[in-house]
Amino acid sequence: MKIGALEAGGTKMVCAIGDENGQILDQISVPTTTPDETMPKIIEYFKDKNIEALGIASFGPVDVNKNSPTYGFIVKTPKLAWANYNIVGVMRQAMNVPIGFDTDVNGSLLGEVTWGAAQGLTDVAYITIGTGVGGGILSGGKVVHGMLHPEMGHVKVIPVPGDTYAGKCPFHGNCLEGMAAGPAIRDRWGAPGHELVDKPEVWYYESDYIAQAVVMLILTVSPQRVILGGGVMHQLHLFPLIRRKVAEKLNGYLETRELADLDSYIVPAGCNDDQGIMGAVKLGLDALAEG
Amino acid sequence: MKIGALEAGGTKMVCAIGDENGQILDQISVPTTTPDETMPKIIEYFKDKNIEALGIASFGPVDVNKNSPTYGFIVKTPKLAWANYNIVGVMRQAMNVPIGFDTDVNGSLLGEVTWGAAQGLTDVAYITIGTGVGGGILSGGKVVHGMLHPEMGHVKVIPVPGDTYAGKCPFHGNCLEGMAAGPAIRDRWGAPGHELVDKPEVWYYESDYIAQAVVMLILTVSPQRVILGGGVMHQLHLFPLIRRKVAEKLNGYLETRELADLDSYIVPAGCNDDQGIMGAVKLGLDALAEG
Numbered sequence: 001m002k003i004g005a006l007e008a009g010g011t012k013m014v015c016a017i018g019d020e021n022g023q024i025l026d027q028i029s030v031p032t033t034t035p036d037e038t039m040p041k042i043i044e045y046f047k048d049k050n051i052e053a054l055g056i057a058s059f060g061p062v063d064v065n066k067n068s069p070t071y072g073f074i075v076k077t078p079k080l081a082w083a084n085y086n087i088v089g090v091m092r093q094a095m096n097v098p099i100g101f102d103t104d105v106n107g108s109l110l111g112e113v114t115w116g117a118a119q120g121l122t123d124v125a126y127i128t129i130g131t132g133v134g135g136g137i138l139s140g141g142k143v144v145h146g147m148l149h150p151e152m153g154h155v156k157v158i159p160v161p162g163d164t165y166a167g168k169c170p171f172h173g174n175c176l177e178g179m180a181a182g183p184a185i186r187d188r189w190g191a192p193g194h195e196l197v198d199k200p201e202v203w204y205y206e207s208d209y210i211a212q213a214v215v216m217l218i219l220t221v222s223p224q225r226v227i228l229g230g231g232v233m234h235q236l237h238l239f240p241l242i243r244r245k246v247a248e249k250l251n252g253y254l255e256t257r258e259l260a261d262l263d264s265y266i267v268p269a270g271c272n273d274d275q276g277i278m279g280a281v282k283l284g285l286d287a288l289a290e291g
Numbered sequence: 292m293k294i295g296a297l298e299a300g301g302t303k304m305v306c307a308i309g310d311e312n313g314q315i316l317d318q319i320s321v322p323t324t325t326p327d328e329t330m331p332k333i334i335e336y337f338k339d340k341n342i343e344a345l346g347i348a349s350f351g352p353v354d355v356n357k358n359s360p361t362y363g364f365i366v367k368t369p370k371l372a373w374a375n376y377n378i379v380g381v382m383r384q385a386m387n388v389p390i391g392f393d394t395d396v397n398g399s400l401l402g403e404v405t406w407g408a409a410q411g412l413t414d415v416a417y418i419t420i421g422t423g424v425g426g427g428i429l430s431g432g433k434v435v436h437g438m439l440h441p442e443m444g445h446v447k448v449i450p451v452p453g454d455t456y457a458g459k460c461p462f463h464g465n466c467l468e469g470m471a472a473g474p475a476i477r478d479r480w481g482a483p484g485h486e487l488v489d490k491p492e493v494w495y496y497e498s499d500y501i502a503q504a505v506v507m508l509i510l511t512v513s514p515q516r517v518i519l520g521g522g523v524m525h526q527l528h529l530f531p532l533i534r535r536k537v538a539e540k541l542n543g544y545l546e547t548r549e550l551a552d553l554d555s556y557i558v559p560a561g562c563n564d565d566q567g568i569m570g571a572v573k574l575g576l577d578a579l580a581e582g
Contacts, residue, residue: 061545076546123437137512139430139437146414146430146513147549154544155510156503158449171544212447219446220511221428222437253445253462254352255367258438 003288004051004095005280006042007104008058008087010079010131013038015045018281022115024274034081035090043094054091055100055283057107057276062087064102064145072101098291100283103149107279108229108269109136110143114282117227117270125223126269127152127213130230133177135213137221144221153177155216157209165205180209182232193232207238211245214266218250224258229269242266294579295342295386296571297333298395299349299378301370301422304329306336309572313406315565325372326381334385345382346391346574348398348567355393355436363392389582391574394440395567399520399560400427401434402570408518408561416514417560418443418504421521424468426504428512435512444468446507448500456496471500473523484523497523498532505533505557506540515549520560533557 002025007014009032016027026049030041046054060077063070072088088101102110109118109126118124124138133153137144144150154175165188169178178184185193189202196202214226228242243262250259258265269275293316298305300323307318317340321332337345352368354361363379379392393401400409400417409415415429424444428435435441445466456479460469469475476484480493487493505517519533534553541550549556560566 123435135511137430139428139435140433142431142433144414144430144512147515147547148513148545150513151510151545155507156449156540158447171542172540216446216507217511219442220426220508221435222439222441224438249447249463251462254439254442256438 002049002051003281003284004046004049004054004097005277005284006054006056006091007107007276007280008032008056009104010059013042014277015042016277016281017049017051018278018284020285022111022278022281024277024281027277032079032082035085039090043091046095051095051097051284053098053100053284053288054095055107055280055285055287056087056091057102057104057280057283058087060103061148061151062101062103064149072099098284098287100285100287102143102283103134103136104276105134106136106143106149107283108275109138109227109279110282111271111275111277111279112227112229112269113138115271115278116275117267118225121224123222123224124227125214125217125221125225126227126229127210127217128230129180129182129210129228129232131182133181133230135217137217137223139221152213152217153181155213157212160205160208163205176209176213180206180232185232193235197235197237203235203238203241206232207241208245210238211242211249214242214246215249218246218254218259225264226266227269228266229275233268236268239266239268293340293342294572294575295337295340295345295388296568296575297345297347297349297382298398298567298571299323299347299365300395301350304333305568306333307568307572308340308342309569309575311576313402313569313572315568315572318568323370323373326376330381334382337386342386342388342575344389344391344575344579345386346398346571346576346578347378347382348393348395348571348574349378351394352439352442353392353394355440363390389575389578391576391578393434393574394425394427396425397427397434397440398570398574399566400429400518400570401573402562402566402568403518403520403560404429405573406562406569407566408558409516412515414513414515415518416505416508416512416516417518417520418501418508419521420471420473420501420519420523422473424472424521426508428508428514430512443504443508444472446504448503451496451499454496467500467504471497471523476523484526488526488528494526494529494532498529499536501529502533502536502540505537509537509541509545509550516555517557518560519557520566524559527559530557530559
C-alpha cells in the first residue's frame with residue numbers, strides 16, 4: 001500500500017511515500033517559498049507515485065472543520081503568501097485521492113500514538129518545542145480539535161524568579177513559545193541550545209517553563225502520558241529536570257499510577273524524529289478508511 | 292420515565308427524581324456527614340421510587356475509569372470519612388439498577404450540554420467557581436476523563452500586578468482555586484462576594500484570574516463555548532469584565548467566528564442552578580441506554 005504524506009512546514013515541505021506500517025519508503029524536501037513556486041514541485045513528486053491516499057499535516061493556523069467553507073485552508077499566518085491558501089483543495093484537484101488534513105503537531109501526535117511512544121493509549125498530550133511551540137491532545141482515542149485546534153504554545157507561563165527576559169512572542173511576550181522555543185533561547189543567550197549544554201542556568205529556566213505547560217495539561221485534560229518532541233527536546237538532559245519540576249509543582253495533589261512513575265510519564269518522542277511525516281501517513285490511511 | 296439523580300457534594304447530598312427531558316420531579320437534600328449516617332438516608336429516599344437507573348455526580352477526586360478495580364470510588368479527599376469509599380458499589384447493591392458515575396463538575400457540564408447553555412455543541416468547557424473551582428471539558432461530543440479527570444481549579448494563575456494575596460490553596464497557594472474561589476474572596480476581603488458588589492478592586496482581580504483560566508482553555512482545547520457557573524458567578528457583572536480581559540489577553544492572536552462574539556462565547560450556566568442534578572439525571576439516562 002502506498003500512501004502520500006506531506007508535512008507542510010514554514011521553512012520546508014517534506015513529501016514522502018509511506019505504507020500501512022508507517023514505513024517511509026521514499027522522501028524529498030522542498031523549500032517553502034510561495035505557493036506558486038512550491039506547490040508544483042510537491043505535485044510533481046506525488047504525481048506518478050500511484051498513491052492511494054494523501055495525508056497533509058500543516059503549519060497553521062489551519063481550518064480542520066469539515067463543515068466549514070474554508071476547510072483545508074491555511075488561514076491566518078505571518079507567512080503572508082500562504083494566508084487563506086486552500087492547500088487541501090489544490091492537492092485534491094491534482095491528485096484525485098482521499099485526503100486527510102490536520103495541523104503539523106496533531107500529525108506528530110498521531111504518529112506517536114500509532115507507531116511511537118504512545119501506542120495503545122487513548123489520552124495523550126504531545127508538545128513540540130522547536131522553532132515554535134505547539135501541542136496536540138488525544139482524548140478518548142480522538143484528536144482534540146474544538147472550534148479551531150489547540151494553540152498551546154501561546155499559554156502564558158509564570159516568570160521564574162530571577163528571569164528578566166521579556167519573551168519573544170509578538171502577541172503575548174512571555175507565553176510558553178515566547179520563553180521556551182528555540183528562537184527565544186538564541187535571543188536570550190546569544191547562541192542556539194546545542195551550544196549551551198554546559199550552562200545550567202539555560203536549562204533551569206527552560207525546564208521550568210516546559211514543566212509549567214506539562215502541569216497545566218495534567219490538570220486540564222489528564223493525559224495518560226506526555227510526549228515532548230521538537231528540536232529543543234533533543235537536549236535529553238532536560239527530561240530529568242522537567243520531571244523533577246513537574247513533581248514539585250503538583251506538590252502531591254494528584255495520586256495516580258501514571259504519575260507515580262514520571263520516567264514513563266514524561267517521555268521523548270519515539271519515532272526517530274519521523275513522527276510528523278509518519279503522522280501524515282496516518283492521516284492518509286484514515287482518509288482512505290473513511291473513503 | 293423515572294431516573295434517580297444523586298449530586299454528591301462535600302456539604303450536602305442532593306437526591307432527585309428526573310425524567311428523560313431533564314425535568315426534576317422531586318428533590319430532597321441530606322447533609323454530608325459520614326457514610327454510615329448519610330448513605331442510609333439516600334438509599335431510603337430512592338428505595339421506593341421505582342427508578343429505572345441512577346446517575347451519581349460526585350465530589351472527588353473519584354475513580355471514573357471503568358477498567359479500574361476502584362471504579363466508582365471516591366478516592367483521596369480531605370473529607371476523610373469518604374476517602375476510598377465505594378459509593379457506586381453501595382448504591383448498586385441497594386438499588387440494582389444501571390448506575391452512571393462521574394465528577395460533580397462533569398455532571399454540570401453534561402446538564403448544560405443536554406439541557407442548558409451548550410445544547411447542540413460538541414466542544415465545550417464548563418468552569419464552576421464556588422466553594423472550590425473545577426472544570427469539565429466536552430471534546431468531540433465526549434466528556435474528557437483521561438487518566439483521572441480534569442482538576443483545573445489547581446492550574447496556576449499569574450498574580451495580577453498589585454495583588455499581594457498569597458492564595459488559599461494548601462497544595463498550590465495561588466492556583467485558580469486558591470485565588471478565585473469563594474473562600475479566597477472571603478479570606479482576602481473579609482466578607483463573602485455578594486457583600487462586596489460595590490468594591491471594584493475585588494472584581495478587577497477576580498475577573499482577571501477567571502479570564503486567565505478561560506484563555507488557557509481556549510488555547511488548550513479550543514472550546515466552541517465556555518460556560519461559567521457556581522456561586523461566585525451569580526455576580527453577573529463579572530461577565531463583561533471577564534470577556535474584556537479575555538480579549539486583551541488573546542491580543543488578536545486567534546480569529547474565529549465564535550471569538551468574534553464573546554457575549555455568546557463566555558456565558559452563564561443555563562439550567563437555573565440545576566445543571567448539577569440535571570447532569571446526574573443524564574448520567575442515569577446514559578447508563579440505562581448502555582444497559
